[in-house]
Amino acid sequence: MWNGDELDLDAYLARIGIGATDGDGSGARRRELRPDLETLYAVHRAHTAAIPFENLDVLLGRPVALEVKAIEDKLVHARRGGYCYEQNSLLAAALERIGFEVSGRGARNRTRGDSLLPVTHAVLVVTVEGEPWLCDAGFGYVGPREPVPLARPGAEVRQGAWTYAVHAEEEGVLVLRTLRGDEWRDLYAFSPQRYHPVDYVLLNHYSSSHPLSSFLGQAIVQYPGEDARVALVGRELTRLYPDGRTERASVAAEDLLPLLEREFGIRLSERDAAELVRIHRSGD
Template identity: 40%
Template sequence: MTEHDDGTGRRWDGGLLDLDAYLARIGHTGDLSPTPETLRALHRAHVLAVPFENLEVLLGRPVLLDLPALQDKIVRGARGGYCFEHARLFAAALERLGFGVTGLSSRVGMGSDRVRPATHAVLRVETAETPETGRVWICDVGFGAGPLEPIGFADGAATADSGWSFRLERRAAPGAPPGAGEWTLRERRADGGGWLDLHTFTANPQYAVDWVVGSHYVSTHPRSPFVRRPVVQRTGPDVRQALHGTTWTTTVRTDGSRRERKLEPHEVPKVLEDVFGIALDAEDAAALAAVLERLPADDGPAEVPAG
C-alpha cells in the first residue's frame, strides 16, 4: 500500500505516478508546491499538451482507467484520452503533489434542457491555502474544448483566455429539495453567439470506480458518439483543432472564426499526427481508415453526449 492509497478506493493512486515522466509529458518545469499558481500552471500545461481522443474505442480496445494503464498510454505512449482518462491522471498528479482532490461527475448538455447521463468527469481541488481562504477550484482538463485554467468553485466565478470566457453558475435543481443546487459551466462564444451551457454537476463526491462505470457506458452504449466515429480535439493558446468523423475544424480563439475541411479516410492518420500529435502505427492507422470508410455520409451528432 502506497502513501496515497488507503485501501478504500477513495484516493487517486498518486504514489504510483511516475511524476517526472508526467511533468515531462506536459512540459511543466515550474514550482510544484500545492498553491493556486502551481495549479493554474499544471492545468494549462496538461490541456495544451494532451489531446482529447476516443480512438481506442474505435480500434476495438477497452478504455482502462487504472493508473499504470493511463501512464503507459498517455505519458509513455504520448497519446490522449477522453475525460475520464484525463481527470483520473490529473487527479493522481495533484494528489501526489499535496493538493486535496475530489472527483465529480457532470451532465453534458451543450445548451439542451434535457436531462443527460453523467458522462463527464471534473475535479474539485483544494490548495495549501484553502484552510485559510476557503477558496476551492474546479479543474476541467478533459472536456476537449474547456477552459485552459481552473475556475473558482463559486457562483459567478469566471476565467477568460484569448477571447473565450467561461463562467460557473449555481442554480436550483428542478424538483430537488431546497439547497440541492446544481453548478453549470458556461462558455461565451467569441463569435458573438452568447453564453452556452456546457455541462452541469453537483458537489456529490465520485470515486475512481464511479468513473469506471461512466467510462464503460460511453465507450459501449450504441448511442454514444464515441462508439461510431473519431472525436478528437486539441486546444492551443490561440486555436482549437477538432476532428469529428472525417471533418477537421480549426477555430480561432480570438474571433471565433472557423475553417472546415472534409478528409478522405486515408488522410486522417497523417492529420492526427501532424495536427493533434497522435502517432498511430501502421496497423492502427489502417484499422482506423477502415472504420472511417464505413461511416454513413450523413453521420451527425449522437443522442447521448459525452464529455
C-alpha cells in the same frame, strides 16, 4: 484516493513540458512543485496544452483501462490522448502526488441544447487554501485550459482569448459556461456530490460500450488551442474561434494520419493506423 503514489511524476511532468531541470541534471526545479495556486495553474495549463482529447481506442474496439499505470502507459509513455476519465484520472493522480486535495464530480453535458443527458462527464474539484477550483482536462476542444474558481459564481474568467464563468442554479448545481462571440453557452452542469474513481469505472463502461454513447462508431479527436479550438468528429474537421466563427472541412482517408499528427500530435502504430484508415474508408 487517486493512487498518485503509483504515478511516475517525472515522466508525467516531462510529457506535459514542465518541471525541466536547471541544466545540471539534478531535477531541482521539479522539487519546487508545491500544492499552491501557481502550481495548479501551471500543471493544468501544461496538461491541456500537451495531451489531446481522443477516443481512438474505443473506435478500435479496445477496453479503456482507468488504472493509473495503464493511463500512464498510454497518455505519458505512448504519447497518446484520452477522453475525460483517462485525462482527469491522470491529472488527479499527479495533483494528489504533488499534495493537493482532489475530489471528483460527475457532470451532465449541456452542449446539445435542451436535451437532458445522463451524467457521463468526469471533472475535478481541487481545494487550495480553502477555496475550491474546477479542474477539467477532459472536455475536449471547448473545455477550459486552466482552473476556474468555484467560490465566486458569476465571475468571468479570461483564459487567453476565451472566457468562462460558473453559474449557480438550484440545489447546489453549478454550470460551466463559455462566451462564444457575445453569447454565453452552457457546457456542463454538476452537483456537489463527490465522485470516486470507482464511479468513473461505471461511467467509463457506459461511454465506451453503450450503443447510445457518442464515442462509438466515429473518431473524436480534439484540442483546445489558444487561437482556435480544433475538433475531428467522424470525417469533419472543425475550427472554432473565440468570436464564434466556425470553419469546417471534410477529411479524406489519405489525409487522416497526417492530420492526426499535425493537428493533435498523435502517431499510431502501423497496425492501429491501418485499422483506423480502414474504418474511415468504410463509410464511403
